[in-house]
Amino acid sequence: MLIEDDPLQSQLLRFHLEGVTDDIHVTRSGLNGVEMIENLQPTCVLLDMGLPDIDGFEVLRLIRERRLTNLVNVIVLSALKDPNRIAAAIDGGAFDYITKPFTPVELQARVRNALRRNCQECKLDLAYRLGMT
Numbered sequence: 001m002l003i004e005d006d007p008l009q010s011q012l013l014r015f016h017l018e019g020v021t022d023d024i025h026v027t028r029s030g031l032n033g034v035e036m037i038e039n040l041q042p043t044c045v046l047l048d049m050g051l052p053d054i055d056g057f058e059v060l061r062l063i064r065e066r067r068l069t070n071l072v073n074v075i076v077l078s079a080l081k082d083p084n085r086i087a088a089a090i091d092g093g094a095f096d097y098i099t100k101p102f103t104p105v106e107l108q109a110r111v112r113n114a115l116r117r118n119c120q121e122c123k124l125d126l127a128y129r130l131g132m133t
């Protein structure tokens with residue numbers, strides 16, 4: 001899922017992710033994004049920090065409040081490389097942080113990494129291998 005208000009950026013992200021996944025939902029609003037996360041429970045969310053309604057930190061806070069942090073892997077997209085900001089995002093429940101401008105290969109690798117996590121199949125597979133089923 002993409003939470004990105006810039007249509008051009010959003011189009012670019014979709015384009016770069018074509019080979020990674022074809023199941024992409026997009027919203028321009030942070031509040032709508034939180035609703036969609038709750039309803040769709042996507043494995044991976046690309047979250048732009050600068051949104052028109054609420055900012056990315058507020059989105060992360062609402063995801064925590066609704067206890068969805070462990071269900072979705074949020075990758076923050078930000079132009080700011082400030083280490084304190086990166087730390088705050090990770091501490092706030094983000095799974096990963098990508099600074100803009102990013103290269104397609106880096107984006108794709110990070111999204112693939114996020115998609116590998118929390119996938120029900122993977123969990124079952126792991127449980128099976130650990131003899132938990």
Ligand code: CA
Nearest residue numbers: 005048050051
């Ligand atoms: Ca933005």
